[in-house]
Amino acid sequence: MxxxxxxxxxxxxxRTPFGERERMLGGSAVHFSLAAGFFTGVKVVGPVxxxxxxxxxxxxxxxxxxxxxxxxxxxxxxxxxxGHYEYDLNVAHTDDTQLNVFGDFQPKLSxxxxxxxxxxxxxxxxxxxxxxxxxxxxxxxxxxxxxxxxDTARDSLRRAIxxxxxxxxxxxxxxxxxxxxNLVRAAREVISLGPRMVVAxxxxxxxxxxxADSFFALPGYPLExxxxxxxxxxxxxxxxxxxxxxxxxxELSDQELRRxxxxxxxxxxxxxxxxGTERVQAxxxxxxxxxxxxxxxxxxxxxxxxxxRSA
Amino acid sequence: MxxxxxxxxxxxxxRTPFGERERMLGGSAVHFSLAAGFFTGVKVVGPVxxxxxxxxxxxxxxxxxxxxxxxxxxxxxxxxxxGHYEYDLNVAHTDDTQLNVFGDFQPKLSxxxxxxxxxxxxxxxxxxxxxxxxxxxxxxxxxxxxxxxxDTARDSLRRAIxxxxxxxxxxxxxxxxxxxxNLVRAAREVISLGPRMVVAxxxxxxxxxxxADSFFALPGYPLExxxxxxxxxxxxxxxxxxxxxxxxxxELSDQELRRxxxxxxxxxxxxxxxxGTERVQAxxxxxxxxxxxxxxxxxxxxxxxxxxRSA
Numbered sequence: 029m030x031x032x033x034x035x036x037x038x039x040x041x042x043r044t045p046f047g048e049r050e051r052m053l054g055g056s057a058v059h060f061s062l063a064a065g066f067f068t069g070v071k072v073v074g075p076v077x078x079x080x081x082x083x084x085x086x087x088x089x090x091x092x093x094x095x096x097x098x099x100x101x102x103x104x105x106x107x108x109x110x111g112h113y114e115y116d117l118n119v120a121h122t123d124d125t126q127l128n129v130f131g132d133f134q135p136k137l138s139x140x141x142x143x144x145x146x147x148x149x150x151x152x153x154x155x156x157x158x159x160x161x162x163x164x165x166x167x168x169x170x171x172x173x174x175x176x177x178x179d180t181a182r183d184s185l186r187r188a189i190x191x192x193x194x195x196x197x198x199x200x201x202x203x204x205x206x207x208x209x210n211l212v213r214a215a216r217e218v219i220s221l222g223p224r225m226v227v228a229x230x231x232x233x234x235x236x237x238x239x240a241d242s243f244f245a246l247p248g249y250p251l252e253x254x255x256x257x258x259x260x261x262x263x264x265x266x267x268x269x270x271x272x273x274x275x276x277x278x279e280l281s282d283q284e285l286r287r288x289x290x291x292x293x294x295x296x297x298x299x300x301x302x303x304g305t306e307r308v309q310a311x312x313x314x315x316x317x318x319x320x321x322x323x324x325x326x327x328x329x330x331x332x333x334x335x336x337r338s339a
Numbered sequence: 340m341x342x343x344x345x346x347x348x349x350x351x352x353x354r355t356p357f358g359e360r361e362r363m364l365g366g367s368a369v370h371f372s373l374a375a376g377f378f379t380g381v382k383v384v385g386p387v388x389x390x391x392x393x394x395x396x397x398x399x400x401x402x403x404x405x406x407x408x409x410x411x412x413x414x415x416x417x418x419x420x421x422g423h424y425e426y427d428l429n430v431a432h433t434d435d436t437q438l439n440v441f442g443d444f445q446p447k448l449s450x451x452x453x454x455x456x457x458x459x460x461x462x463x464x465x466x467x468x469x470x471x472x473x474x475x476x477x478x479x480x481x482x483x484x485x486x487x488x489x490d491t492a493r494d495s496l497r498r499a500i501x502x503x504x505x506x507x508x509x510x511x512x513x514x515x516x517x518x519x520x521n522l523v524r525a526a527r528e529v530i531s532l533g534p535r536m537v538v539a540x541x542x543x544x545x546x547x548x549x550x551a552d553s554f555f556a557l558p559g560y561p562l563e564x565x566x567x568x569x570x571x572x573x574x575x576x577x578x579x580x581x582x583x584x585x586x587x588x589x590e591l592s593d594q595e596l597r598r599x600x601x602x603x604x605x606x607x608x609x610x611x612x613x614x615g616t617e618r619v620q621a622x623x624x625x626x627x628x629x630x631x632x633x634x635x636x637x638x639x640x641x642x643x644x645x646x647x648r649s650a
Binding site: 066067068091116117209210211212213216233234236238242243245246250251252253254271274286313316317320321323324326328329330333334336337339 | 403553634637641642
């Protein structure tokens with residue numbers, strides 16, 4: 029099985045209460061790939077400039093990620109984002125955005141990217157997401173988006189959403205998209221547009237999975253130190269879809285979906301422990317599966333109800 | 340076993356986007372008792388005025404709650420609260436507070452209230468909480484508080500907290516109390532003051548339990564309609580401590596604590612389905628234990644990790 033991701037490849041400058049980095053590898057497609065690469069073969073589609081060098085390619089290649097569909101734009105600069113976080117690490121403050129080569133990005137899938145069984149449309153302009161989805165032969169397609177597109181391209185976003193299987197978005201953005209303050213109703217409304225399921229990412233509170241007839245939720249992993257949340261949502265999506273691609277089952281049983289939710293949560297929890305991709309780059313299989321097991325233990329509720337008291 | 344709760348008994352006027360009520364039975368001790376009464380014998384300690392009539396006593400008595408320590412102040416009026424919620428049901432807006440007899444409340448425990456094995460100090464002035472705790476012979480004591488006391492009586496609150504076993508507070512208030520933006524650290528700091536454990540109530544996101552060496556979290560029950568969140572935290576505490584009192588085990592195993600968290604979550608989820616105490620008044624044993632089972636199913640993760648991919 030294999031998985032194609034289309035999204036941003038970036039350099040990020042980030043300051044948090046715990047330190048700062050002036051220039052580090054980032055972007056939704058990068059965070060996603062580094063997580064998904066633990067489960068399946070990943071092809072990255074996205075644009076870079078001349079400043080994207082061998083060191084950056086190597087980070088991806090070391091995880092076995094196929095970089096041949098990264099489009100190098102001669103004379104261009106790679107997408108650059110500068111932001112900071114205050115003590116409330118749930119809110120990213122953007123200080124500078126230089127779209128650079130990303131501003132003219134017209135995704136073109138190679139034959140092998142087209143043929144991947146799974147596709148992730150990371151957060152890019154929704155008309156582009158729709159075009160990519162139309163080019164792809166994937167049997168399982170996931171999509172992320174953000175408030176910018178809800179504000180400026182809502183109809184396009186709804187069309188893109190209608191064409192995919194799984195929507196993975198922040199819970200605040202799901203409420204905003206549907207104008208439904210109740211998350212359960214917001215998720216049902218998204219499902220009514222076409223997708224089979226919705227994953228509501230809830231930051232430190234974890235994540236919830238809604239299908240037409242089931243619900244599953246996992247808390248966030250209890251971390252004493254969150255250094256940099258940038259990319260956590262994409263790492264979640266990478267763990268989630270990477271695992272599902274490796275399962276290669278069109279049915280997607282409840283058990284597989286719950287495992288996928290857990291791997292997503294595991295990867296997101298590691299992502300935030302250090303700046304940018306630093307922690308996920310250094311991750312081992314043992315660390316991932318130990319934390320998977322911790323998630324199982326910390327949510328385990330194998331117990332029957334008791335007899336209640338009568339007044 | 341038996342349980343004493345000291346807190347407010349009130350009439351509430353509440354408006355939400357889903358309707359309003361001009362005058363209904365409320366108050367932390369009432370919401371707590373109606374939930375805890377499903378598990379154990381409850382004694383309520385709190386003041387009421389002449390306007391608190393047989394109809395109100397009957398609501399409590401029907402659940403088998405001992406009302407003999409309710410202090411009736413001749414010529415006084417019962418505590419009155421008027422508030423409303425916007426579409427963000429997590430935030431209560433107070434429009435009017437008339438403390439009435441609650442303003443001069445000096446809790447006095449009868450012999451039988453003193454002898455209860457479990458005590459819940461609902462949200463009242465922390466010096467009063469401490470005095471009640473000193474009078475009580477309980478082996479298990481829980482405490483709730485709020486931003487008002489963190490702002491105006493922080494040292495008193497820390498002394499009260501140091502004297503109890505379990506702190507149950509909103510997560511935002513735990514952060515505020517400890518000035519720790521990270522919830523795990525905030526909980527650890529509260530435990531370092533003396534309590535054996537901390538329950539962080541997280542509204543629609545559920546609740547998390549921290550002990551010195553363990554963590555457990557449950558999501559909120561996925562409700563399509565939340566009508567009135569008033570009292571949800573007290574219903575949680577009632578289900579949680581009511582169950583623990585019924586267990587009568589000083590050790591409090593992980594399994595018992597997780598069951599208590601689940602019953603707390605079940606009672607809180609019913610509380611918000613209708614105005615005030617309406618839903619919890621009408622609850623049946625079958626409804627409670629069916630939802631307990633739903634919580635088990637929607638968090639169930641009985642699965643092993645898989646072999647990961649090597650690059």
